[in-house]
Amino acid sequence: MVVHLHNFSPVRYSGYFVPGLRDVVVDWLNWGPHRALVNGFFSGFSRVMREFVLLADEILVPSGCHRENLYRLDPRFRRARVLYNFLPRLSPVREPAERPLFLYLGERSFIKGFPVALAAVVGLWRRGRHFSVGGTFWGGRMSRGEVFNALGRAWGVLFPSFTEESFGYVMVESLARGVVPISSDVCVAREFQGRTSAAGYICRRGDVDCFVEKMESLMAMSRRELVELGFRLSEEIYRLVDPVKTAEHVYRIFGVD
Numbered sequence: 001m002v003v004h005l006h007n008f009s010p011v012r013y014s015g016y017f018v019p020g021l022r023d024v025v026v027d028w029l030n031w032g033p034h035r036a037l038v039n040g041f042f043s044g045f046s047r048v049m050r051e052f053v054l055l056a057d058e059i060l061v062p063s064g065c066h067r068e069n070l071y072r073l074d075p076r077f078r079r080a081r082v083l084y085n086f087l088p089r090l091s092p093v094r095e096p097a098e099r100p101l102f103l104y105l106g107e108r109s110f111i112k113g114f115p116v117a118l119a120a121v122v123g124l125w126r127r128g129r130h131f132s133v134g135g136t137f138w139g140g141r142m143s144r145g146e147v148f149n150a151l152g153r154a155w156g157v158l159f160p161s162f163t164e165e166s167f168g169y170v171m172v173e174s175l176a177r178g179v180v181p182i183s184s185d186v187c188v189a190r191e192f193q194g195r196t197s198a199a200g201y202i203c204r205r206g207d208v209d210c211f212v213e214k215m216e217s218l219m220a221m222s223r224r225e226l227v228e229l230g231f232r233l234s235e236e237i238y239r240l241v242d243p244v245k246t247a248e249h250v251y252r253i254f255g256v257d
Contacts, residue, residue, distance in 0.1 A: 002253065003056040005070065005080070007166050011050040013043040016111050016163040017069055026163075030111040050074060058253060062167040065187030069164050083249050085167045087241045092178030092234035094152035096223045102215060103135035103150055103179075104158045105142070105170045113160030113184060113205075120158065120211035127212070129219060131155075151177040155226060156218045159183040162205055168192070175237040178230025182214045196236040197229060 009015040014023040016030065023043070027036035050073075053059065059080040061067045070077035102121070106112035121133055134150055135157075136142060142150070151157070157174040159181045165171075168188040171181045180198045183189040184205045193202060201217075203210035218226070 001056045002058040002060065003053050004060040004062075004083075005053070005066070005166075006062060006085075008070075008073075010046055011053055011070070012073060013039050013046040018111070018162050019164065026111065030109055060253070063188055063191055065164070065191050066166040069187065081253075083253070084241045084246055085169070086246050087172060087176060087238070087243055089238075089243065090148070090173060090176040090234070092176075092227075092230045094178060094227065094230065096155055096226050097132070097153040098223075100129075100131040100155045100219045101150075101153055102131060102133055102156050102158060103154045104133065104137040105135040105147060106159070106161065108136065108139065111161070111163050113158075113162055116160035116184075116206055116208055116211060117158045119208040120160070120215065123208060123212045124215050127216070129216065131215075131219065147173075148177070151179050154179050155221075156201075156215060157181045158211065159189070160203075160205075160211060161186055164188075172237060172241065175233045178227070178234045180218060180226075180229065180233065182211055182218075192237065192240060195240060197232050 005011065007015045008017055012023065014027050016026050018026050024036050024040045027039050054076050060083045061070065061080045062083065062085045064082050067077065067080045067082055070080060104117045106114065108114045117137065151174060157170065157179050159171045161184050165186050165188045171183055171189060172192055174181045175193065175196060175198065180201055181193060182201045182203065183193055185202050189202050193199060201214050203214065
């Protein structure tokens, strides 16, 4: 039996993990008091589920840092095997918009850092800078095609998450598309973005001033410089998260030659 733990469910009652905050506080900030209390009431169920998960022959996790966080929860997760999520081939060929465009592509929630993104946008506007904001910043949902097209025009992507993301598709796919993510210092940002030419665009969690400064830094670049940097980022992330190697690992795990 093989179990893939994409996040912290069902082995802890909250699917999110913010170092230094108890689960009930995280859920309270993200969902409100009623759901936090209900989740807390059923927290014992997650401990039972953890025992069932640990019976699996193989436990797969999508990043090394996710395994470390699970190990903090229970040392028995030491045996989990890292298998990066499949990263589809995305073209870094794109044409950034003439007016600087920043995207926010997460949920409008505390846990995904929307208050930080909002504060950074307001802070940059107060400095008299002219730019646009898109993605899910104004609400709604986007199809994959819409996200792909938006990334083709973006100058940067805001990734201000507070939770320890297990893989961080927004950040990783932005790099693959050749767009600089401005990220919180969560573990996947260090594991992936921190090993690319965009390593300098990682901020402490909740550091609005840092996000504003990094946005200004991108706005100081020419569109040609953004595209050239994007090609480097795409090449670097595919060296780290190679789709062919991911497929080979899956075949090996399931005994397929």
